[in-house]
Amino acid sequence: MNVREVHEFLNDMWESIFRLNGELKRELDEKEFSVEPVEEAFGAYIFIDGEWRLMKYPHPAFEIKPQMEVGATPEGYYLVIAIPRERVSGNFVGSFLEGFQRSFIYGAEDFLSDVYNWRRDGRASPTEVIERIDESGERIFQFEANFENVEELVEGIKRVIKIGKRFNVFES
Template identity: 60%
Template sequence: MKVKEIHEFLNKLWNDIFTLNEELKRKLSRRGFKVEDVEEVFGAFIFLENEWRQMSYPHPAFEIKPQIEVGATPESYYFVVAIPRERISEGFLSLFLELFPRSFIYGSENFLNDVYNWREDGRISPRQILERIEKSDEKVFQFEANFGSVEALKKGLERLIDVGREWEIFDL
């Protein structure tokens, strides 16, 4: 392990998120969203070697209100959008999985049990995922998408906002 490489990697993650945050503050306020400042998030989980593991170290993240978190971990850049169960449809699920193939879906209360995990569930159908959601006691589900770069994350966020408005998942 080379300390300089770790240092440069972490600086890149943080700088990317700070830069994206400033850009989105200017851009999204006109569309009805409020972009909060970047924060140090502690106690999050990362999916490594087929299990969720708690991160004891902070990672950069910020909220786009009303329902989105954006950030970066050593594994990926990501967004998570919270969607009330009654707004989730098979059509929306199908489109979300098509647009964001590297995704997880889990409840807001029992977040360590995935309804969908792109690394484990392969190509299960949106109907099967919807059945899992309907069987759950959860009232709100977290839809997380992972990206390999901050540019891909930015494009993903733009697409999420367009699709979210179309499918009326946001509390705007």
């Protein structure tokens, strides 16, 4: 293990999230979205070698209220939007899967059991995903999209806001 590389990687990861947080505070309409400060997120999981593994170390993350979290892990950048079951539609699921190739869908309570996992499910149809949601006892579903860099993440945030408004997934 090269300590200098690990150190630089972690500094870059944190710095990029702090910078993004400041940019989004200036860009997003405060009447619709509140960009909260960056925090140290603990207790997250990362998908490694075909399974979810606990991260015992913190990673940078912040909320975009209502319902979104943005952050970075050693795997890359992510965006999660939490949506109550009654607001999840087949059209939203289809648009989400089409727009975010690297994505996961899981419940808020049993988050280690995926409803959709891009690494395992390939290109499951929106109908299959909706059936899994309907069979689940979860009340809130988390739609997670992963990105390789901050630029892709910014575009993903804009895209999820657009489709979220279109399919009325945001709570007032």
